[in-house]
Amino acid sequence: METLPSYGAFAGGRTSRAVTPVLRRAGHCCLLIVLAWQAVPSLADTAIVEVVDGNDQPVADAAVFLTPSGESSPEKVSDQPRGSAIMDQVGYQFVPRVLIVRTGTEVAFPNSDNVLHHVYSFSDAKRFELPLYAGTSHPPVTFDRAGLVTLGCNIHDDMVGYILVVDTPYFGKTDASGRLELDNVPPGAYDVAAWSSRQRDTGAILHESFVLEASRGKAPLTLALAGQLRVPPPERHAGALWQAY
Amino acid sequence: MRTGCISLIASSVFATLLATTARGEEEANTFVGAFDQSFVHASTPLVSWVDHGPGKLRFDESSDGALVPRAFVDYRGRITPTLLAHATVNANSDGDAEIGVTEAYLEYRPVPSSPWARRWRFGAFYPHVSLENAAAGWRSPYMSSSSAINTWLGEEFRTIGAELSFTRALPTAVPQRFGAQLAVYGANDVAGGLLAERGWAVHDRQTALFENVAGIEPFHELDNRLGYYLGVDWRYVDRARLQAFHYDNLADPEAVAGGQYGWRTFFDALGGQVELPLGVGLIAQWMSGTTIVGPWIGGARAATDDFDAAFLMATRAFGPHRASLRYDDFSLTQVDPTPDDNDLERGHAWTASYAYAFTPRLGLTAEWMTIETRHDGWMGMYLFTDARESLSRVALSWRFGAPPH
Numbered sequence: 190m191e192t193l194p195s196y197g198a199f200a201g202g203r204t205s206r207a208v209t210p211v212l213r214r215a216g217h218c219c220l221l222i223v224l225a226w227q228a229v230p231s232l233a234d235t236a237i238v239e240v241v242d243g244n245d246q247p248v249a250d251a252a253v254f255l256t257p258s259g260e261s262s263p264e265k266v267s268d269q270p271r272g273s274a275i276m277d278q279v280g281y282q283f284v285p286r287v288l289i290v291r292t293g294t295e296v297a298f299p300n301s302d303n304v305l306h307h308v309y310s311f312s313d314a315k316r317f318e319l320p321l322y323a324g325t326s327h328p329p330v331t332f333d334r335a336g337l338v339t340l341g342c343n344i345h346d347d348m349v350g351y352i353l354v355v356d357t358p359y360f361g362k363t364d365a366s367g368r369l370e371l372d373n374v375p376p377g378a379y380d381v382a383a384w385s386s387r388q389r390d391t392g393a394i395l396h397e398s399f400v401l402e403a404s405r406g407k408a409p410l411t412l413a414l415a416g417q418l419r420v421p422p423p424e425r426h427a428g429a430l431w432q433a434y
Numbered sequence: 435m436r437t438g439c440i441s442l443i444a445s446s447v448f449a450t451l452l453a454t455t456a457r458g459e460e461e462a463n464t465f466v467g468a469f470d471q472s473f474v475h476a477s478t479p480l481v482s483w484v485d486h487g488p489g490k491l492r493f494d495e496s497s498d499g500a501l502v503p504r505a506f507v508d509y510r511g512r513i514t515p516t517l518l519a520h521a522t523v524n525a526n527s528d529g530d531a532e533i534g535v536t537e538a539y540l541e542y543r544p545v546p547s548s549p550w551a552r553r554w555r556f557g558a559f560y561p562h563v564s565l566e567n568a569a570a571g572w573r574s575p576y577m578s579s580s581s582a583i584n585t586w587l588g589e590e591f592r593t594i595g596a597e598l599s600f601t602r603a604l605p606t607a608v609p610q611r612f613g614a615q616l617a618v619y620g621a622n623d624v625a626g627g628l629l630a631e632r633g634w635a636v637h638d639r640q641t642a643l644f645e646n647v648a649g650i651e652p653f654h655e656l657d658n659r660l661g662y663y664l665g666v667d668w669r670y671v672d673r674a675r676l677q678a679f680h681y682d683n684l685a686d687p688e689a690v691a692g693g694q695y696g697w698r699t700f701f702d703a704l705g706g707q708v709e710l711p712l713g714v715g716l717i718a719q720w721m722s723g724t725t726i727v728g729p730w731i732g733g734a735r736a737a738t739d740d741f742d743a744a745f746l747m748a749t750r751a752f753g754p755h756r757a758s759l760r761y762d763d764f765s766l767t768q769v770d771p772t773p774d775d776n777d778l779e780r781g782h783a784w785t786a787s788y789a790y791a792f793t794p795r796l797g798l799t800a801e802w803m804t805i806e807t808r809h810d811g812w813m814g815m816y817l818f819t820d821a822r823e824s825l826s827r828v829a830l831s832w833r834f835g836a837p838p839h
Binding site: 305307309311318320341343344346347349429430431432 | 516543545546547548551601611671707709749
């Protein structure tokens with residue numbers, strides 16, 4: 190189901206302080222990415238990304254990743270260590286709901302609930318199933334292909350989680366104010382991409398290109414994501430109204 | 435006598451289960467259940483259907499003032515991550531079977547390889563048609579009694595066969611789910627007989643598998659023909675549900691064996707559940723169908739009965755309190771060859787219930803119900819056709835085990 194558009198190699202030319210807002214469509218969702226970058230006088234800068242929806246409301250928990258692109262790409266990043274990450278199961282939910290990792294990362298599924306979860310994915314980027322008996326440890330799963338992995342639990346149908354596997358070390362998720370700070374991003378040309386689980390087409394990842402230059406001053410990178418997003422799902426009841434016990 | 439026996443057995447069984455299940459939640463085997471004692475005050479001119487009368491209540495003047503126990507144990511065992519065993523035992527103080535199995539089946543849930551997840555059930559189980567009887571043991575979490583529709587489903591219906599269901603599992607950026615169910619089954623050829631001969635009822639007694647209930651044995655195979663049902667449903671988190679259901683037992687209406695007749699019964703049902711503002715929950719269900727029995731004589735079967743029923747229930751939880759109100763409407767039209775015997779039933783019921791949980795395990799439920807019915811067939815025996823039956827019931831109930839997830 191997940192379709193990852195190929196990363197655009199468009200280098201966007203030379204841009205000093207800001208990139209003009211660009212509107213691009215992908216699927217049913219359109220992203221508006223506004224880049225404004227001020228660089229501190231060093232080889233690596235802090236990129237500050239803001240993601241908002243079509244009504245200028247901040248989009249929390251959006252995954253953002255920057256992939257070096259084009260001729261002016263910075264030094265190779267492929268040799269950096271991959272590390273590990275955790276996708277837990279807490280209170281019949283995946284925690285975090287959205288996890289973004291680099292290709293090759295080992296992800297542990299510890300299961301903090303005291304019941305059996307049976308995690309599975311049939312996404313092209315990673316097909317697996319993992320019975321998670323409570324109180325036992327399980328080997329981590331290595332995600333070695335870029336793409337979106339949608340997670341379900343075969344026992345608890347309402348559990349849904351996402352692992353976005355990206356081929357770059359420059360990634361993160363926005364906070365409650367729709368903001369993300371990425372440290373140590375070298376100057377150069379980048380493809381910047383954003384994804385939110387609230388997109389109508391959950392498989393679409395939106396891309397823009399920009400060039401980051403080392404320059405003077407502090408550097409806010411503002412990435413605005415426009416388009417009609419789904420409302421966040423309502424919280425589930427703690428069993429009061431439709432209590433089934 | 436029966437009452438004391440039930441209490442003793444239930445108490446000892448439950449104490450044992452509590453001791454074995456209270457320790458761990460790891461769910462290789464889980465038990466959920468309840469035991470309750472009801473004080474009953476019944477006011478009705480009719481003998482209860484349980485004692486083969488036409489009364490719509492489970493109780494009548496003879497049980498007025500009685501203490502009535504009931505209990506159930508619901509067992510789930512996980513054989514493998516994808517294979518589950520499920521059985522429910524009910525204990526009652528009345529009817530043919532004091533202790534009986536109401537459901538026993540295997541559920542197979544293969545790991546999905548597409549957004550449509552497949553689920554299989556094999557054995558004896560309820561179809562997923564009741565929005566009201568959503569609690570463990572197929573009980574209503576809202577009231578002691580079930581609506582007329584679900585009372586009847588609990589009396590005469592069980593899928594003894596196989597069900598394949600599909601649910602739209604993923605992706606679910608919006609938390610909606612779609613489902614569809616198809617089942618084939620046998621041993622439901624007599625279903626419809628109790629409704630046709632007695633009329634509708636409103637109570638809480640579920641028929642155990644292969645139990646004789648008021649002279650009817652609904653779980654009989656008479657013609658070696660399979661029946662089927664189809665269902666579809668939609669759900670938006672726990673805020674809204676809709677479902678549609680079609681049932682046809684495809685029974686041969688001329689089949690007869692062991693004093694039981696084949697009743698060809700088919701119906702359509704619609705259900706909806708929604709959460710309104712202020713935390714008020716609404717559940718509504720509607721059902722319409724026909725049941726047919728007997729050979730062709732003079733261009734008609736011995737009996738062709740059309741039945742219709744609907745209910746609307748509102749419920750609201752206030753912390754440990756719950757208040758619920760239900761209105762039932764039901765009718766039965768008998769079309770048969772003898773002109774003087776055109777029995778017709780039409781009635782409605784109001785049920786109000788208040789529940790209070792002292793602790794998560796110990797609760798009190800007070801319920802009041804009144805049923806007004808016009809049933810032409812009563813004239814011969816009772817010299818009246820209209821009756822008002824009412825029931826007050828206060829139940830103290832003790833639950834054990836963790837709720838299933």
